[in-house]
Amino acid sequence: MNYSLKVIDKRQETNDTVTLCFKQPGLKKIKYLAGQYLTLIFRINGRRYIRPYSFSSCPIVDEYLEVTVKRVLNGIVSNHINDEVKVGDTIEVMSPMGDFIFEEDVTYRDVYFWGVGSGITPLISIIKYILSSIENVKVHLNYGNRNHDTTIFRNQIEELKSKYPDRLIVRHFHTKFIIEENNPHIIQGRIDFERAIQILEENESLSLSAHYICGPPGLKESVKDALASKGVDIENIYTEDFELVKNPEDFKDIKTQNVVVDFNGTHFGLEVVKGKSILEAALDSDIELPYSCQTGNCSTCKARVLTGEVKMIGLSKERSDLSDGEFLLCCSHPLTENVYIEL
Ligand SMILES: Cc1cc2nc3c(=O)[nH]c(=O)nc-3n(C[C@H](O)[C@H](O)[C@H](O)COP(=O)(O)OP(=O)(O)OC[C@H]3O[C@@H](n4cnc5c(N)ncnc54)[C@H](O)[C@@H]3O)c2cc1C
Ligand code: FES
Numbered sequence: 317m318n319y320s321l322k323v324i325d326k327r328q329e330t331n332d333t334v335t336l337c338f339k340q341p342g343l344k345k346i347k348y349l350a351g352q353y354l355t356l357i358f359r360i361n362g363r364r365y366i367r368p369y370s371f372s373s374c375p376i377v378d379e380y381l382e383v384t385v386k387r388v389l390n391g392i393v394s395n396h397i398n399d400e401v402k403v404g405d406t407i408e409v410m411s412p413m414g415d416f417i418f419e420e421d422v423t424y425r426d427v428y429f430w431g432v433g434s435g436i437t438p439l440i441s442i443i444k445y446i447l448s449s450i451e452n453v454k455v456h457l458n459y460g461n462r463n464h465d466t467t468i469f470r471n472q473i474e475e476l477k478s479k480y481p482d483r484l485i486v487r488h489f490h491t492k493f494i495i496e497e498n499n500p501h502i503i504q505g506r507i508d509f510e511r512a513i514q515i516l517e518e519n520e521s522l523s524l525s526a527h528y529i530c531g532p533p534g535l536k537e538s539v540k541d542a543l544a545s546k547g548v549d550i551e552n553i554y555t556e557d558f559e560l561v562k563n564p565e566d567f568k569d570i571k572t573q574n575v576v577v578d579f580n581g582t583h584f585g586l587e588v589v590k591g592k593s594i595l596e597a598a599l600d601s602d603i604e605l606p607y608s609c610q611t612g613n614c615s616t617c618k619a620r621v622l623t624g625e626v627k628m629i630g631l632s633k634e635r636s637d638l639s640d641g642e643f644l645l646c647c648s649h650p651l652t653e654n655v656y657i658e659l
Contacts, residue, residue, distance in 0.1 A: 318357070319346060323405045324380065329468045332387040333434065334398050335372060337380040338407070346381060348412035350374045350445035351438045351528075351556075354383055355410040355608040360396055363602070367393045368609050370437040370530075370556070371412070372469070374444035384468060386434035413614045416528070416556040418442050420450075424552075425524040427453055428515075430507060430539045432460040432531030436468050438556055439530055447480050455480075458515060460489040460507045460535065487515065507535055512542035522548055530556040560611045560630040560647060567591060570627065573650040577619075578658040579605060588650050594626070594657065595645040605659070610646045617645040624655030 325337035340346060348354070353368040373382035385397045401407070416438050418427075427446060429439040436459060446453055461467040467488065477484050488502045489511070503511070516522060527543055529536050536555055543553055570590050577584045577598060588597040595617050598605045607617040612631040620641050626648045628635075635644070645657070 317411050319344075319409050319411075320406050321346075321381065321409055323401060323403050323407065326401065326403055329384060330386075330466050332398065332466075333384060333468050335382050335384040336397065336401060336407075337373075337382050338409075339380060346409075346412060348375055348381070349414075349417045350376075350441040351417040352412045352414035353438070353609075354381065354412055356383070356393070356397075357408040357410070358393055358396060360392060364604055365393050365396075366410075366607055368413070368614075370414070370416075371441050372437040374441045374448070377444045377448050384434070384437045386468070410608060410616075413608060413616075414438075414556075415613070416530070416554055418445060419526070422526070422552075423524070424453055424526045425521060426456060426519060426526075428456045428458065428525060428527045430458050430512070430527065430529045430531065430535060432507065432535050433466075434468065435530035435532075435535070435556075435558070437530075439528055440469050440472065442528060443476065443484070447476060447483060453483070455484045456515070457484065457486045458489065458507055458512075459486065460491070460531070463490050463492040464502075507539065509538040509542050512539050513545070516542060516546045516548075522546055526552045526554070528554045528556075530558070533561050555632065557611050557613075557632050561632070562630045566627075566629045567649070569651060570629075570649045573653050573655065575624070575650050575655040575657060577603065577605070578656070579603065590649075592649075593629075593646055594648045594650065594655075598645070605645065607646055612644050612647045615644065618642055619645050619648075619657050619659035622656045622658055624653070625651040626655055626657075627651050 319341050321338035323336050324339045327335040329335055353370045355368045358365045369383035369385055372384040385394050387398050388394045431439045443455055446455055489507050490502050529539050572590045573588055575586050575588055584603050586597050588594055595607055608614045621643055626643055628647045629649055630647045
């Protein structure tokens with residue numbers, strides 16, 4: 317289901333990041349869980365663009381629905397939001413989605429958050445949720461940025477530290493380090509394997525810990541490796557990806573191919589250039605297929621392959637829920653020349 321939301325505030329977080337605050341719809345309130353995302357739909361220069369943004373607000377703490385958007389170099393929607401969207405605008409959104417949420421049924425003593433840059437958005441939402449609603453859980457935020465000025469939610473994090481001095485431990489990692497006497501908690505450099513190990517070694521009961529990771533692939537790999545080497549159960553590790561990571565090796569058997577897409581009973585012939593997903597090729601041809609995350613997570617782009625073979629590339633999580641012949645077009649590439657897809 318889609319909603320129209322009114323922007324009632326726009327906050328500048330850093331030079332290249334803004335938060336949009338939306339008023340809940342009058343009749344049917346949007347329900348969401350901390351860590352989920354909202355999908356925004358725009359029409360820019362006649363073309364439809366759909367992008368997911370994690371809630372930076374927390375349902376039980378914040379009155380408004382908030383998303384926080386960092387500019388991406390040459391990015392269509394992130395720059396449109398930073399430059400063009402104004403208070404009073406109405407934006408179409410989809411129902412909240414996402415499984416990067418806090419598992420309440422497991423008893424954790426410590427919850428660690430590992431984030432870089434805009435990866436903080438779902439983390440701050442879950443952090444606010446835990447601090448305000450679950451007692452006796454210690455929260456550890458390990459947050460990497462270039463420096464103080466590029467740190468999104470710097471003030472909000474300081475306020476949370478003052479409100480929960482015994483339960484929130486924050487380590488800021490700055491790659492562009494300027495020594496400041498009043499900032500003794502800043503660590504120079506990136507969150508890498510060795511630093512993650514050092515942090516984990518301070519905890520003697522890691523079996524009672526959960527870990528939420530959101531940031532670039534380098535962060536995810538080094539933290540996951542450190543957690544594995546400390547014996548942390550994979551079940552207690554949660555990750556969110558903002559981008560699909562494609563390994564060039566996986567494209568060895570892919571060639572540019574023509575495919576046919578049957579969308580709502582209309583047939584479209586499509587050239588899928590090697591490297592592009594079937595969804596990207598369709599969108600480039602102005603075929604408005606449904607989608608949201610473009611990372612193989614939400615299933616909005618699910619379709620059935622009736623003939624030929626396709627290969628999914630870049631999926632970061634197993635998708636055992638897909639039945640035979642079902643594929644996610646955002647990460648699907650044709651392997652043969654007779655691919656016929658229906659959705
Ligand atoms: C589940 C989920 C939650 C997300 N939450 C947030 C959020 O809270 N805040 C936020 O700012 N973004 C978030 N994103 C990313 C967001 O959806 C867009 O991908 C991002 O804003 C870029 O869109 P664009 O239209 O500006 O760039 P596009 O025009 O789509 O892309 C331009 C170029 O930038 C590259 N690119 C795309 N995304 C990124 C990225 N994240 N980092 C670096 N390069 C990129 C592309 O490969 C492309 O080459 C999230 C993504 C997902 C899947
Ligand atoms: S768009 Fe989300 S799985 Fe493809």
